[in-house]
Amino acid sequence: MSREEALKIILDTVKPIERTESVGIDEAVNRVLACDVRAEVDVPPFDRAAMDGYAVRAEDTFRASQFNPVKLKVVGFLHAGESFKGEIKGGECIRIATGCPIPDGADAVVMVEFTEEKDGYVLIFRGVYPGENIASRGEDIKRGEIILKKGELLTPAKIGVLAALGYRRISVYQKPHVAVIPTGSEIRDPASPLGEGQIYDVNSYTLTSILLENGALVTRSSIIPDTFDDIISAITRHLDHDLIVFSGGSSVGERDLLVKAIEKMGSLLFHGVQIKPGKPTLFGLVKETPILGMPGYPTSCLSNAYIFLVPAIRKMARLPPKDPRVVRARMGVRVVSASGREQFLTVKIKNGVAYPVFKASGDITSMAKADGYIILPVNLDVIEKGEEVTVTLFD
Amino acid sequence: MSREEALKIILDTVKPIERTESVGIDEAVNRVLACDVRAEVDVPPFDRAAMDGYAVRAEDTFRASQFNPVKLKVVGFLHAGESFKGEIKGGECIRIATGCPIPDGADAVVMVEFTEEKDGYVLIFRGVYPGENIASRGEDIKRGEIILKKGELLTPAKIGVLAALGYRRISVYQKPHVAVIPTGSEIRDPASPLGEGQIYDVNSYTLTSILLENGALVTRSSIIPDTFDDIISAITRHLDHDLIVFSGGSSVGERDLLVKAIEKMGSLLFHGVQIKPGKPTLFGLVKETPILGMPGYPTSCLSNAYIFLVPAIRKMARLPPKDPRVVRARMGVRVVSASGREQFLTVKIKNGVAYPVFKASGDITSMAKADGYIILPVNLDVIEKGEEVTVTLFD
Numbered sequence: 021m022s023r024e025e026a027l028k029i030i031l032d033t034v035k036p037i038e039r040t041e042s043v044g045i046d047e048a049v050n051r052v053l054a055c056d057v058r059a060e061v062d063v064p065p066f067d068r069a070a071m072d073g074y075a076v077r078a079e080d081t082f083r084a085s086q087f088n089p090v091k092l093k094v095v096g097f098l099h100a101g102e103s104f105k106g107e108i109k110g111g112e113c114i115r116i117a118t119g120c121p122i123p124d125g126a127d128a129v130v131m132v133e134f135t136e137e138k139d140g141y142v143l144i145f146r147g148v149y150p151g152e153n154i155a156s157r158g159e160d161i162k163r164g165e166i167i168l169k170k171g172e173l174l175t176p177a178k179i180g181v182l183a184a185l186g187y188r189r190i191s192v193y194q195k196p197h198v199a200v201i202p203t204g205s206e207i208r209d210p211a212s213p214l215g216e217g218q219i220y221d222v223n224s225y226t227l228t229s230i231l232l233e234n235g236a237l238v239t240r241s242s243i244i245p246d247t248f249d250d251i252i253s254a255i256t257r258h259l260d261h262d263l264i265v266f267s268g269g270s271s272v273g274e275r276d277l278l279v280k281a282i283e284k285m286g287s288l289l290f291h292g293v294q295i296k297p298g299k300p301t302l303f304g305l306v307k308e309t310p311i312l313g314m315p316g317y318p319t320s321c322l323s324n325a326y327i328f329l330v331p332a333i334r335k336m337a338r339l340p341p342k343d344p345r346v347v348r349a350r351m352g353v354r355v356v357s358a359s360g361r362e363q364f365l366t367v368k369i370k371n372g373v374a375y376p377v378f379k380a381s382g383d384i385t386s387m388a389k390a391d392g393y394i395i396l397p398v399n400l401d402v403i404e405k406g407e408e409v410t411v412t413l414f415d
Numbered sequence: 416m417s418r419e420e421a422l423k424i425i426l427d428t429v430k431p432i433e434r435t436e437s438v439g440i441d442e443a444v445n446r447v448l449a450c451d452v453r454a455e456v457d458v459p460p461f462d463r464a465a466m467d468g469y470a471v472r473a474e475d476t477f478r479a480s481q482f483n484p485v486k487l488k489v490v491g492f493l494h495a496g497e498s499f500k501g502e503i504k505g506g507e508c509i510r511i512a513t514g515c516p517i518p519d520g521a522d523a524v525v526m527v528e529f530t531e532e533k534d535g536y537v538l539i540f541r542g543v544y545p546g547e548n549i550a551s552r553g554e555d556i557k558r559g560e561i562i563l564k565k566g567e568l569l570t571p572a573k574i575g576v577l578a579a580l581g582y583r584r585i586s587v588y589q590k591p592h593v594a595v596i597p598t599g600s601e602i603r604d605p606a607s608p609l610g611e612g613q614i615y616d617v618n619s620y621t622l623t624s625i626l627l628e629n630g631a632l633v634t635r636s637s638i639i640p641d642t643f644d645d646i647i648s649a650i651t652r653h654l655d656h657d658l659i660v661f662s663g664g665s666s667v668g669e670r671d672l673l674v675k676a677i678e679k680m681g682s683l684l685f686h687g688v689q690i691k692p693g694k695p696t697l698f699g700l701v702k703e704t705p706i707l708g709m710p711g712y713p714t715s716c717l718s719n720a721y722i723f724l725v726p727a728i729r730k731m732a733r734l735p736p737k738d739p740r741v742v743r744a745r746m747g748v749r750v751v752s753a754s755g756r757e758q759f760l761t762v763k764i765k766n767g768v769a770y771p772v773f774k775a776s777g778d779i780t781s782m783a784k785a786d787g788y789i790i791l792p793v794n795l796d797v798i799e800k801g802e803e804v805t806v807t808l809f810d
Contacts (some may be wrong), residue, residue: 045605046635049624064781072668084570100641101600117668118711119601122613152417155600160778167780175809176624177782180713183620184779188606205496206514210440211583216461217429217498217516225578229444229571240441244493271469273512274495287738316513318575325571345740383555384579385562387572414570 023327023362026293027329030303030328032312033144033289035201035263036338039194045182048174049193050095050235054339057168072152074142075126076113078150089136089143093253098123110150122154128152132336160299161185172337185229196336198231199258200224201241203251203278204268207329209243222384223267223314229323235337246274252280259309262336266313275300276344278313282306282405296361323364323393326414334385345413347392351373355403357396366412367388374411401407418722418757421688425698425723428684428705431733432657434589440577443569446587447733452563457553459577464493466548469530469537470521471508473545479581488511493518508537517549522809524548534757552769556580557618566733591731593626594653594707595619596636598646598673599663599696599711604638616777618662618709618716626721630732641762646676657731660724661708662716668686670695673708677701689793691756713779718759718788721809740808742787744769752791761785769806785809 026103040054069075076092084090092113096104098120108125109113115137116122116129127150134146163166168178174192202224202411210220220241228238232367239261244254256266266278275291279302282288286306292314293301297320302313313330314321330342352373357363367374369391377386396403403409438712453616471487474714479485487508493499495513495578503509504522510532511517511524522545529541556562556579563573569587577585591599597619605615616638634656639649653659661673670686676699677683681701691713697708707724725737747768752758762769764786772781775793786806791798798804 032442044622046623047627048635049627061609064614068612068613099600101602103614119599119614160780168783176621176626176628177717177779177785177809180621180779181626181783183605183615183617184713186605186609186615188604204514205494207496208580208583209583214456214581217457217461217496219514220578220581222575222578225440226571226575228441229569229574232442232444233571238441318579322572322575351506363564380681384572384575385555388563388570390572414435414572 021290021293023293023295026094026290026301026303027328028378030310030312030332031335033303033305034263034332034336037193037196037336039353040191041194042189042191044189045187048182048190048192049176049180050175052190053170053172053174054193056166056170057182057185057187058386059161059163059165059167059185059189061186062156062163063161064155065160065343066154067157069116069118069120069129069153070155071129071131072111072118073129073131074144075108075116075122075129075154076144076148077108077110077126078128078148078152080110081128081130081147082180082347084144086145089112089145090142091143094140094142094202115142122377127151127154137263151325163325168217168333172341181191193338195235195237196262196333197239198263198265198333199241200227200231200261200265200267201244201254202268203246203254203259203266204274207268209241223316224319226318226322227267227314227325227329230322231333232330234333235331235339235341236333246277246282248277251277252285255281255285255306255311261309264309264311265334266322268310268316269364272303275302275313275317277300281313291333291365294361295324295327296363297325298364299361301328319366319378322387323366327364335406345415347411347413348390349411351403351409355396357401363396365394365396367392367394370409374409398407416685416688418688418690419696421685421696422726423724424684425705425727426706426730428700429658429696429727429731431592432731433589435586436582436589437584439584440574440582443577443585444571444576444585446569446638448563448565448567448569448585449588451561452580452582452585453558454556454558454562454580456581457558458556459550459554461551462552462727463550464511464513464515464517464524464548465550465576466524466526467513468524468526468548469508469512469539470503470517470524471512471539472505472521473523473543473547475505475508476525476539478522478540479542481540481697484540486536486538488737489535510537545759558673564732568735582776588733590632591657591661591728592634593631593658593728594634594636594656595622595626595662596639596649596653597662598639598641598649599669600641600705602638603661616663616729617713618711621713621717622660622662622709622720623725624718625724626728629725629728629737630734631728637733641672643672643676646672647680649674650680650701650706652687656704658727659704659706661706663711669711670708672698673697677706681706686706688702689756690719691736691758692723692754693722693759696723714761714773714782718761722759739808742806742808743803746798746800746802746804749800750791752796755793758791760789760791762787764806769804
């Protein structure tokens with residue numbers, strides 16, 4: 021099965037989360053709106069001064085100029101947060117701060133820069149037209165308008181819109197809840213003492229990190245021994261999650277146990293992908309819960325997580341597909357594609373030149389040093405030194 | 416003062432956080448390492464099988480071929496997590512799962528695909544060279560090697576390296592702790608009833624969102640009235656933070672209070688930037704704490720946050736500078752630059768054509784609808800319809 025076919029099966033199977041929850045708008049950035057947002061108020065909620073200056077009847081100022089200023093009586097001073105109860109009459113004005121409501125009678129604001137105040141009167145040196153320097157009620161958002169839609173990603177600006185409309189909390193979709201289950205009789209949790217033939221669990225930590233970065237909640241289970249009964253029981257215990265990801269099982273025997281467990285409890289949708297590294301990746305469904313089995317080797321597990329798990333979890337979390345940054349580079353060495361499979365080659369870029377960092381498929385350092393990867397198509401045998409390639413960056 | 420000069424002053428003033436804390440590696444993604452990491456173990460910690468198959472003495476297999484297989488005695492079966500106490504002698508082999516330690520005496524693994532087992536013996540149809548299909552002890556990481564350096568950003572792959580080395584917790588730099596202080600006698604917290612002339616606080620929520628996205632911890636203060644004493648007291652109460660950000664104060668009078676407060680308590684480093692929107696942005700230092708005063712209009716506040724606050728907080732958090740995505744687009748309408756200032760024009764992109772979304776500087780919806788922005792230089796008066804422009808995307 022090709023990578024494209026495998027990814028299509030995964031994306032056809034996983035479903036966007038329907039559960040919602042209410043969160044404070046101060047913690048809602050990058051969450052996904054679960055309702056349309058209709059404006060219950062006008063923004064601004066009243067005609068207001070867009071500048072510091074004098075609220076006037078515009079017609080009083082029409083003849084004003086630098087050499088023939090108009091003189092108006094100042095009947096008050098509105099500071100921020102204040103409003104004026106009376107009405108501005110012909111020949112009158114009121115000093116006003118930006119953001120204050122325009123008093124009745126006034127229909128424009130003269131900027132303070134074009135005035136001179138003295139003894140209760142102000143000289144106006146420039147005329148204004150009706151509406152000048154006023155932000156009208158509802159100019160930004162009109163009451164009744166649907167201003168944000170269900171499914172929109174909440175950016176800082178959209179959170180600002182919610183605040184402007186008076187929302188302190190908002191309904192968003194819940195994050196998909198993923199169980200990461202490390203398996204393997206030979207693996208131990210970091211910081212435990214290592215016995216003969218044992219190694220530390222790497223994959224459940226890299227997978228957890230990737231899931232957290234892509235909008236999931238993660239439960240990392242304790243390490244499950246490689247027995248059929250333990251795997252059946254681990255799946256059963258985690259069926260209340262939105263997705264189960266198994267990490268580990270680098271030997272054929274271990275993978276076969278997971279295949280058999282899924283076949284017994286539900287259905288296996290694929291096992292084996294024509295991609296290097298990553299051949300052993302498998303996917304199935306038990307009741308409503310999709311189960312992804314990742315390769316055991318850390319680099320294979322990680323690159324397959326970028327290829328299959330990230331698109332799956334972003335669909336479930338209703339996040340837009342990741343649009344990775346790509347750069348062009350020249351290959352620093354000759355690369356021979358060993359397999360008849362599509363190949364992911366991790367590279368480091370120095371001064372526009374790409375060098376492979378891959379050592380052996382068990383190596384985690386190669387991924388840690390890589391800036392990105394090149395995809396070698398199935399039918400490509402060699403990339404010559406100096407040839408131009410497209411590198412997809414990890415970021 | 417130009418944008419470049421203002422940004423330089425800010426970046427010369429704010430300091431990367433020196434405080435560290437210990438976090439679990441399962442929550443350390445995107446944190447910054449506060450120590451060099453030296454490998455205390457070899458990875459892998461022993462010579463191990465890189466394939467499922469038979470661990471053999473390579474010399475026993477040299478003559479093996481499809482038509483002349485070599486027959487070896489199978490003296491055991493190592494499943495994942497098991498190891499073999501004895502030694503493999505001439506004419507012997509052991510069945511071995513990927514990842515198991517290579518027993519003494521054996522020096523290669525024959526892949527199971529090239530074998531046939533029957534009655535305690537196995538036929539080997541292909542020879543192997545010494546070391547074939549073995550991952551040697553320390554091949555990935557050598558004990559004593561410094562494998563990750565202080566200041567590195569922890570990606571999923573680097574968290575995998577920490578796990579492989581047996582670290583369950585790791586020392587990272589603390590996140591900068593920022594106080595966001597909304598000011599303004601006219602603003603109310605969302606969900607409170609609005610009185611005459613009052614509007615909801617928008618800026619402290621957009622700023623909080625931007626800060627959280629860029630690696631900060633945020634304390635949002637209650638709304639501070641526009642009086643000199645209240646501002647002095649708000650600064651005093653928050654001096655234990657790494658940065659204080661004032662939002663609000665769209666009128667000249669309000670801004671002047673903050674200017675005077677900073678001048679009384681410390682030093683004002685700049686006030687006013689030749690950029691539109693954003694002229695009123697100010698920056699100062701009280702004791703050791705930098706204070707950034709943002710414009711009061713939501714769009715001005717938000718665009719100035721992208722210009723000044725994001726680089727500042729990322730330096731403090733020791734995160735790499737944001738490398739924004741840029742696209743080329745054609746201008747959908749003729750744009751006239753009104754000011755003698757550098758101008759940030761927010762745009763929406765449809766089918767490769769950029770349309771301004773800016774309505775008035777008080778509008779928050781314009782930012783919420785924008786895909787990115789164009790910078791119009793100080794000396795540029797007009798962009799013709801159809802002219803090519805560079806759009807920096809918000810993402």
